[in-house]
Amino acid sequence: MAKPGTDKDGTVFDAERGIPDATVARLPVYLRALSTLAEDGVITVSSEDLAEVAGVNSSKLRKDLSYLGSYGTRGVGYEVKVLVEQISENLGLSQDWNVAIFGAGNLGTALAQYSGFASRGFTVVAMFDADEAIVGTTVSGVLVRSIDDLETVIDQTGAHLAVLAVPGPVAQEICDRAVAAGIRGILNFAPSVLQVPDWVQLRKVDLSIELQILAFHAQRAAADELVMAKELS
Ligand SMILES: NC(=O)c1ccc[n+]([C@@H]2O[C@H](COP(=O)([O-])OP(=O)(O)OC[C@H]3O[C@@H](n4cnc5c(N)ncnc54)[C@H](O)[C@@H]3O)[C@@H](O)[C@H]2O)c1
Numbered sequence: 394m395a396k397p398g399t400d401k402d403g404t405v406f407d408a409e410r411g412i413p414d415a416t417v418a419r420l421p422v423y424l425r426a427l428s429t430l431a432e433d434g435v436i437t438v439s440s441e442d443l444a445e446v447a448g449v450n451s452s453k454l455r456k457d458l459s460y461l462g463s464y465g466t467r468g469v470g471y472e473v474k475v476l477v478e479q480i481s482e483n484l485g486l487s488q489d490w491n492v493a494i495f496g497a498g499n500l501g502t503a504l505a506q507y508s509g510f511a512s513r514g515f516t517v518v519a520m521f522d523a524d525e526a527i528v529g530t531t532v533s534g535v536l537v538r539s540i541d542d543l544e545t546v547i548d549q550t551g552a553h554l555a556v557l558a559v560p561g562p563v564a565q566e567i568c569d570r571a572v573a574a575g576i577r578g579i580l581n582f583a584p585s586v587l588q589v590p591d592w593v594q595l596r597k598v599d600l601s602i603e604l605q606i607l608a609f610h611a612q613r614a615a616a617d618e619l620v621m622a623k624e625l626s
Pocket of ligand 1: 495496497498499500501521522523524527540557558559560561563567581582583584598599600601
């Protein structure tokens, strides 16, 4: 996978396909909206209606879809089925992805049990842990293997994506071994900043940061309400 480049306006692009990162981040949102429309039997959708379901503005949506070569038909809009295929293909979802979860504790187990991954083409094929009491158990039909067997199991299962749900201090070492074994994309939940080679995609999820951002906005809204109440009194 190519490292993103940047154009002269500072927009970050996926260097391989020329799609801005911000657009790539919105494609799954469009896909989810389109899937809902398809389930409801909708055949074509206007950019305005799709934008409303997806919760974005319609000119941004049209621009995003133009990067995929999809311009819709005047007066008709976009064919839902065609657009689902185009977005899925661009997101690499036309193929199934094998995922390995590192750490079979609270978080790793909860993620392995989430049925929404399989329905979107992500199959958990391997789980790892270092605790002998956990190794050998199964989670949603997946055998928890010893971290000592990482290389062999990744090779056998053909996992290309990894979820790290291990303690922070061991995350980098596991990351390095996973990359050397063939992992090409990592979703890191561990509280540590990981270093990966250019060809590996790394994404970090930190729910406490999200909560802190919510707290900031909630605090500001409460302060604004107080000011308004004072002005009215
Ligand atoms: N980013 C977030 O929003 C978020 C949310 C919850 C938890 N976390 C983080 O995710 C991680 C897991 O959280 P949890 O609640 O599941 O913890 P947990 O203690 O329940 O699970 C961690 C598991 O990792 C295993 N482990 C330890 N060392 C290992 C190694 N070297 N190789 C393989 N497995 C190893 C442990 O045996 C344990 O089963 C922690 O780092 C936690 O801080 C992040």
